[in-house]
Amino acid sequence: MRSHARVVVVGGGVVGCSVLYHLTKLGWTDVLLLERSELTSGSTWHAAGGFHTLNADTNMAALQGYTIELYRELEEISGQSCGLHSVGGLTIATTQDRLDFLKAERAKHRYMGLNTEIVSPGDIANLAPIVNVDGVVGALYDPLDGHLDPSGTTHAYAKAASFKGAEIILHNPVLETNQTLGGEWEIVTQDGTIYAEHLVNAAGLWAREVGAMAGVYLPLHPMEHQYLVTEETKDVFERDIELPHVIDPAGENYLRQEGRGLVIGFYEQDCEPWAVNGTPTNFGHELLPNNLDRIGSSMAAAFHRYPVLQRVGIKNIINGPFTFAPDGNPLVGPVPNLHNYWTACAVMAGFSQGGGVGLVLAEWMIHGEPSRDIFAMDVARFGEWITPDYTLKKVRENYQRRFSISYPNEELPAARGLDVTPAYGIWKTKRAVFGVGYGMEAVNYFAPKEAVLEEIPTFKCAYGCRGRMLRCP
Ligand SMILES: Cc1cc2nc3c(=O)[nH]c(=O)nc-3n(C[C@H](O)[C@H](O)[C@H](O)COP(=O)(O)OP(=O)(O)OC[C@H]3O[C@@H](n4cnc5c(N)ncnc54)[C@H](O)[C@@H]3O)c2cc1C
Numbered sequence: 038m039r040s041h042a043r044v045v046v047v048g049g050g051v052v053g054c055s056v057l058y059h060l061t062k063l064g065w066t067d068v069l070l071l072e073r074s075e076l077t078s079g080s081t082w083h084a085a086g087g088f089h090t091l092n093a094d095t096n097m098a099a100l101q102g103y104t105i106e107l108y109r110e111l112e113e114i115s116g117q118s119c120g121l122h123s124v125g126g127l128t129i130a131t132t133q134d135r136l137d138f139l140k141a142e143r144a145k146h147r148y149m150g151l152n153t154e155i156v157s158p159g160d161i162a163n164l165a166p167i168v169n170v171d172g173v174v175g176a177l178y179d180p181l182d183g184h185l186d187p188s189g190t191t192h193a194y195a196k197a198a199s200f201k202g203a204e205i206i207l208h209n210p211v212l213e214t215n216q217t218l219g220g221e222w223e224i225v226t227q228d229g230t231i232y233a234e235h236l237v238n239a240a241g242l243w244a245r246e247v248g249a250m251a252g253v254y255l256p257l258h259p260m261e262h263q264y265l266v267t268e269e270t271k272d273v274f275e276r277d278i279e280l281p282h283v284i285d286p287a288g289e290n291y292l293r294q295e296g297r298g299l300v301i302g303f304y305e306q307d308c309e310p311w312a313v314n315g316t317p318t319n320f321g322h323e324l325l326p327n328n329l330d331r332i333g334s335s336m337a338a339a340f341h342r343y344p345v346l347q348r349v350g351i352k353n354i355i356n357g358p359f360t361f362a363p364d365g366n367p368l369v370g371p372v373p374n375l376h377n378y379w380t381a382c383a384v385m386a387g388f389s390q391g392g393g394v395g396l397v398l399a400e401w402m403i404h405g406e407p408s409r410d411i412f413a414m415d416v417a418r419f420g421e422w423i424t425p426d427y428t429l430k431k432v433r434e435n436y437q438r439r440f441s442i443s444y445p446n447e448e449l450p451a452a453r454g455l456d457v458t459p460a461y462g463i464w465k466t467k468r469a470v471f472g473v474g475y476g477m478e479a480v481n482y483f484a485p486k487e488a489v490l491e492e493i494p495t496f497k498c499a500y501g502c503r504g505r506m507l508r509c510p
Contacts, residue, residue: 057070089182117192206228259360263303361385367383371417422477446494
């Protein structure tokens with residue numbers, strides 16, 4: 038192994054390979070990726086491969102659009118197929134509130150140059166006849182939605198980076214990362230030591246452990262996630278064209294065609310954090326034991342929404358872990374107070390977000406700042422106050438809220454009361470309604486006497502309380 042590189046990227050999942058590709062694309066070619074096993078050996082290999090632009094943060098939605106539109110370019114440059122199925126996708130609304138949310142998303146999409154549409158239940162039935170549209174009031178149709186081959190896509194990034202001069206070393210775990218007095222990074226690996234100006238932690242499931250090598254606590258946590266692959270069914274294979282993706286948020290599920298059958302995955306309320314005390318070093322190409330009890334109620338909702346599931350057998354059950362930050366967005370950028378230490382981790386939707394994450398990190402490293410507003414995924418958005426207990430509670434909440442409506446100014450309940458001011462008790466007696474900023478409870482406003490002290494988040498106020506969201510008399 039050589040002794041020096043401008044950048045060393047740790048981790049050869051889809052995110053590390055995207056970072057490597059974007060560094061070369063923007064002109065830095067003295068870059069090297071270290072992978073402890075084969076490429077894709079973390080969360081990447083067992084992903085369901087779906088991609089979409091929907092994200093409550095507008096800038097993230099735009100970066101997801103960038104990621105999806107990159108795949109054709111990547112195939113051309115690398116000569117490696119990403120196994121793209123650009124089939125479009127529907128996110129279903131079964132309540133007016135959900136439809137309002139989707140309309141708000143569509144408005145933001147237009148502003149960011151994404152062409153989503155609101156469609157009627159009749160349109161849904163035409164586009165995806167396997168959907169039972171009972172109780173459905175509409176959907177957001179996104180022509181960019183689709184799915185791909187996770188392994189092919191990761192290798193496409195890797196090949197494209199290699200063509201531009203990047204080096205990839207497999208089967209060589211990073212054991213230590215130390216900053217020298219001169220500010221360089223000394224990276225001790227199984228096969229020797231390499232020095233780099235910049236170090237990128239893209240270690241996915243092991244990002245916490247790799248961070249700890251440099252004394253950094255990265256607020257992320259892995260969660261178990263299950264999806265099922267069905268036997269083939271003529272409702273699928275007798276169609277001339279492939280089915281679009283369908284997300285039924287009320288049923289906590291996403292569904293897509295897989296060959297002649299279907300894939301359905303769940304973000305269930307009864308969710309399970311994984312590896313609370315650290316990701317085992319020997320975890321790799323294995324799956325977790327499945328647990329169908331946890332998705333029992335979600336399955337019932339799925340049987341109602343997609344009656345075909347009542348008739349078709351299950352061929353395979355996948356249960357694998359992947360990581361989330363407390364607010365569900367990635368941790369990207371320079372770690373404060375640690376010269377030239379960069380992160381690209383906690384990417385919970387690597388095939389929707391990986392390209393965008395690679396792009397903004399490469400811009401940041403090379404040009405000194407990203408070309409767009411990336412506050413939603415800046416690793417520095419959390420402070421030193423954050424604890425593993427806070428992270429775990431918020432990550433669990435985030436997983437459970439994966440398909441929930443995000444309301445403007447909504448305050449979420451998990452991990453509250455972590456830090457309060459001395460006046461907290463006084464404000465409380467004055468009917469203060471609190472919000473939370475950087476872990477600290479802060480007064481948002483004082484509620485009028487006649488209001489019930491419970492916020493009902495909404496896009497509209499039926500009672501004229503001017504957006505205070507209180508239940509007015
Ligand atoms: C069941 C399931 C279904 C999913 N479905 C989807 C989906 O449909 N769409 C979607 O976008 N996302 C999906 N995901 C999420 C997706 O898999 C992740 O977002 C993505 O894989 C994260 O990639 P990564 O590169 O950040 O991390 P990882 O894939 O975990 O890669 C990290 C890499 O770093 C390496 N590494 C770690 N430590 C070291 C070290 N010390 N030295 C050297 N190398 C090291 C590891 O071996 C590994 O290869 C799913 C996840 C699961 C579990």
